[in-house]
Amino acid sequence: xxxxxxxxxxxxxxxxxxxxxxxxxxxxxxxxxxxxxxxxxxxxxxxxxxxxxxxxxxxxxxxxxxxxxxxxxxxxxxxxxxxxxxxxxxxxxxxxxxxxxxxxxxxxxxxxxxxxxxxxxxxxxxxxxxxxxxxxxxxxxxxxxxxxxxxxxxxxxxxxxxxxxxxxxxxxxxxxxxxxxxxxxxxxxxxxxxxxxxxxxxxxxxxxxxxxxxxxxxxxxxxxxxxxxxxxxxxxxxxxxxxxxxxxxxxxxxxxxxxxxxxxxxxxxxxxxxxxxxxxxxxxxxxxxxxxxxxxxxxxxxxxxxxxxxxxxxxxxxxxxxxxxxxxxxxxxxxxxxxxxxxxxxxxxxxxxxxxxxxxxxxxxxxxxxxxxxxxxxxxxxxxxxxxxx
Numbered sequence: 001x002x003x004x005x006x007x008x009x010x011x012x013x014x015x016x017x018x019x020x021x022x023x024x025x026x027x028x029x030x031x032x033x034x035x036x037x038x039x040x041x042x043x044x045x046x047x048x049x050x051x052x053x054x055x056x057x058x059x060x061x062x063x064x065x066x067x068x069x070x071x072x073x074x075x076x077x078x079x080x081x082x083x084x085x086x087x088x089x090x091x092x093x094x095x096x097x098x099x100x101x102x103x104x105x106x107x108x109x110x111x112x113x114x115x116x117x118x119x120x121x122x123x124x125x126x127x128x129x130x131x132x133x134x135x136x137x138x139x140x141x142x143x144x145x146x147x148x149x150x151x152x153x154x155x156x157x158x159x160x161x162x163x164x165x166x167x168x169x170x171x172x173x174x175x176x177x178x179x180x181x182x183x184x185x186x187x188x189x190x191x192x193x194x195x196x197x198x199x200x201x202x203x204x205x206x207x208x209x210x211x212x213x214x215x216x217x218x219x220x221x222x223x224x225x226x227x228x229x230x231x232x233x234x235x236x237x238x239x240x241x242x243x244x245x246x247x248x249x250x251x252x253x254x255x256x257x258x259x260x261x262x263x264x265x266x267x268x269x270x271x272x273x274x275x276x277x278x279x280x281x282x283x284x285x286x287x288x289x290x291x292x293x294x295x296x297x298x299x300x301x302x303x304x305x306x307x308x309x310x311x312x313x314x315x316x317x318x319x320x321x322x323x324x325x326x327x328x329x330x331x332x333x334x335x336x337x338x339x340x341x342x343x344x345x346x347x348x349x350x351x352x353x354x355x356x357x358x359x360x361x362x363x364x365x366x367x368x369x370x371x372x373x374x375x376x377x378x379x380x381x382x383x384x385x386x387x388x389x390x
Contacts, residue, residue: 019233026236027229034228037267038221040370045129046220047377049093050213051206053101056085057108058205060194064187066110071183078165079119082110086123087161091154094127095295099303099317100216106310114168116312121320122161124303126153126266126292134267135288139274148285148332148340153292156327160320167316207384214381220302227298231264254279255287262291265298282336289332293324 020027056062066073066082073081082105090098102123106116128150136146198205234240240257248256254276262269269291273284295303300321304314 016230016233019237020229023233023236026232030229030232031225033232034225035221037228038224039374042220042224043217043377044370044373046093046097047213047217047373049089049097050100050216051209053085053089053097054104054209054212055205057101057104058194058198058200058209060191062105063110063190063194067183067187067190076165077118077122077161079115080111083115083119083123086119090123091125091157092127094130095124095299096220096302096306098123098125099306103307103310103312106312113311113313114171116310117316118161118164118167120303120307120312120317121164121167121323122157124295124299125157131292135270135274139271144340145285148335149289149292151335152289152328152331155331156293156324159327160324163323164316164320207388210377210381211384214377216306219305223298223302223305227265227296227301228268231261231268234264235261252283255283259287259291262287263294263296266291266296269296282333282341285332285336286329289328290325293326293328294321 062082062085065085066080068081069084070081073079073084073087077083083102086098086101086105089101099120102111102116102120105111105119106113111119131150131153132143132146135149136143200208235257240260244256244260245253255273258269258272258276260269261272270288273279273287273291276284300314300318303317307314307317
């Protein structure tokens with residue numbers, strides 16, 4: 001089996017390399033588009049969260065939060081309280097920060113391997129900014145779609161966490177936090193102990209946080225560019241139309257190419273799905289919900305890269321993506337029929353709904369100023385690297 005898998009990977013890479021050579025203009029166009037997305041939006045929007053999460057762990061705040069949230073995280077998800085930080089920040093900032101924090105918790109031995117694998121399955125999610133500002137307002141032009149997608153996406157994520165509680169149920173968990181003193185006192189002690197043990201000055205800690213965050217984001221940028229090229233080339237040779245469409249009903253054929261595009265890269269796929277004006281809204285929403293739960297192969301590759309230096313296995317995370325995709329579709333369909341069918345309009349034109357939305361302005365801000373923020377930050381990064389090398 002491993003032999004055939006290796007042959008399949010080798011053939012796939014060879015075919016993509018051949019397409020790069022045969023279609024250089026398309027390759028360059030897709031590379032520039034992926035680079036622009038990373039440079040203008042992804043980098044400036046994620047960097048503050050990455051740096052802050054690093055600093056919070058350095059100063060023991062994550063440990064304190066872990067003790068406070070232990071009574072919730074341990075019985076419901078069978079992970080230590082420190083996992084609550086990855087869970088909350090992962091949903092607030094978007095993928096793959098939850099994976100980065102989970103890997104950091106494992107490296108610092110705050111959680112064991114099985115707990116890290118459980119946590120990884122539900123600590124990554126699309127950010128509210130992406131759901132409301134990009135998908136709901138920019139693509140579908142309807143704020144109620146943002147509410148519905150957020151409800152199904154975050155609820156299904158929690159359901160995955162509850163299900164993964166039974167993953168390796170017979171394996172022992174990390175030792176529970178001692179219960180002798182008041183929980184607030186124990187949290188403060190953990191915070192103080194962590195700060196005392198780490199004797200680095202604030203400037204050094206900040207430099208390490210910036211350097212680590214930028215290195216991770218550079219890797220993420222590489223994956224975004226790579227999958228942007230792969231998706232565009234598959235479109236160019238009509239791969240999805242030729243391979244997938246013969247196996248689906250006629251009524252769903254318009255959705256095939258956008259859907260499989262989304263399985264490779266979320267943003268492009270959801271935008272194409274939203275533009276299908278001849279397809280019923282409920283079909284489009286179920287397709288988008290599935291893609292959001294699956295995280296796309298691009299995001300999954302980023303997660304695999306982030307956890308590669310730990311003993312966390314990728315397979316439980318992938319199983320969680322399939323599970324969340326199913327939950328997301330079921331929740332989206334039921335909630336649409338019961339609560340949203342009369343509120344969500346059938347989009348038949350490109351008319352923008354007259355709905356003020358803060359997320360739209362945030363996305364617009366990054367599109368306008370993201371280039372300057374990223375350029376300035378990369379200059380700071382190069383200065384830090386130079387000073388540490390000399």
